[in-house]
Amino acid sequence: MDMPNDVFVEMECFQLCHDGENVCGDDFLFERIENENRHLAVLSDGLGSGIKANLLACMTTTMALEFVRSNMDVLLSAEIIMDTLPVCEVRKISYATFSIFDLQIGGKSRIIEMDNPPFIHLRNGKDLKVSRQSMVSERWPDRRVNLAEIYAISGDRLIAFSDGVTQAGLGQAPNKFGWRREGALEFIQRKVEEEPEISARDLSQAVVMEARRHNKNCACIDDISCMVIYLRRPRRLRLLTGPPFRADSDAAYADLVRNFDGKVILSGGTTANIVSRELGRKIDMDMKLVMKAGSLPPPARMEGVDLVTEGILTLTEVAQRLEADPPLTTPVPLAAQEMISLFRASDEIEFVVGTKVNEAHQDPSLPVDLEIRRNIVRRLKTVLENKYRKRVLLRFF
Amino acid sequence: MSEPCKMKVEICLGTTCYVLGSFRLSALEEQLPPELADRVEVAGAACLGLCKDRNYGKAPFVRINGNRVVDNATIEKVLDALKEELEKCNE
Incomplete structure (x- = not known):
């Protein structure tokens, strides 16, 4: 589409x-x-x-x-x-x-x-x-x-x-x-x-x-x-997050990165792994960044992709930052900062959401509540449209 | 004399591992004892996919040389595992 x-x-x-x-x-x-x-x-x-x-x-x-x-x-x-x-x-x-x-x-x-x-x-x-x-x-x-x-x-x-x-x-x-x-x-x-x-x-x-x-x-x-x-002419951004519901959709999912005229973000470790495997592109993660990255996993790099981040925590942090009024004064973790700048510099943002749920995230013994991906993305859509006047599209995969 | 043993350590920075403290393992590199210091390469990894599989135990996970998994990882546990791997390699 x-x-x-x-x-x-x-x-x-x-x-x-x-x-x-x-x-x-x-x-x-x-x-x-x-x-x-x-x-x-x-x-x-x-x-x-x-x-x-x-x-x-x-x-x-x-x-x-x-x-x-x-x-x-x-x-x-x-x-x-x-x-x-x-x-x-x-x-x-x-x-x-x-x-x-x-x-x-x-x-x-x-x-x-x-x-x-x-x-x-x-x-x-x-x-x-x-x-x-x-x-x-x-x-x-x-x-x-x-x-x-x-x-x-x-x-x-x-x-x-x-x-x-x-x-x-x-x-x-x-x-x-x-x-x-x-x-x-x-x-x-x-x-x-x-x-x-x-x-x-x-x-x-x-x-x-x-x-x-x-x-x-x-x-x-x-x-x-x-x-x-x-x-x-709109500046376009496509963000992929979450593995597709069906594993046999991986190739089609990764193609969304290859054939896109605009900026691309991969948000999620499994997401990045799927794209890396399907397109044969390496993920570069700098361990030295961990300590400088603030309260989120550090951003990573991949050829042809503008930003690779962890998924749920980063998206949640970004949603909170975008919604906050007045803005939060705590230091912005690096991955969230980079994602926010890419959002702000875009006119049209398309979220492609893989709907497979990671059961490990639903383990009640985790020290934080992890939201379901779909819900966070909907929150992001609302705030980007209403507060930042972006055109936002949502596609489930 | 044969090539000295080289080992690769991947620290999982996926969501589950991260919230359970894998970021603290980034200090591993500075805490390597002299016998390991030149032989170990430490890298972060996007989700290793181990948390989904009950066979591997509990996050955070670290993977050594692409096959050995350390679960519930702490710096001490990883260092012990690395020493074992080194011995095996020197045999």
């Missing part, structure tokens, strides 16, 4: 909080509607900073996502958002900005913006000219809502940011008027030229860090957010 769709939409947002605040006054939300081939992304900047701004921004993103999902009229959506937001005690206005992306792969995409810096549509290093239709609500005459319609294709990047980016360095030479959209655009173009396949995750982070660098003493005098949506 080949994976569907040759375009993957990577959506990432990197943020820094206003100095002295614990939460960001900008908020973002993403949603992938698989069966409509639709991707939604919203970025909002709440008035001020801290909890109050965060609340305004979160209310805005939540409403905006809901409205755009149900294809509600643009102006009406904006009016409802503005009517709903609480009025700031100090400034006597209710205020939050937004950029809403409603991407249709292979079709027309809509971008709705209010008071955020205009988004960048980058194709082959150029900022495409986007025509915007401007709308004003009768009830909110000083607020302008812009609607743009574009056709996004593979290789395109859509970039939005809060004014923490465009106003970085405001008032100081050489950016008396801040970094501005032009400055950010130039930086992004240079970055993409240097690294044409830079991920949304890395690019959004680079923009935010560069914006902060423009501020005096690298301070965050505002919340700084950059959202990058990158349409590209």
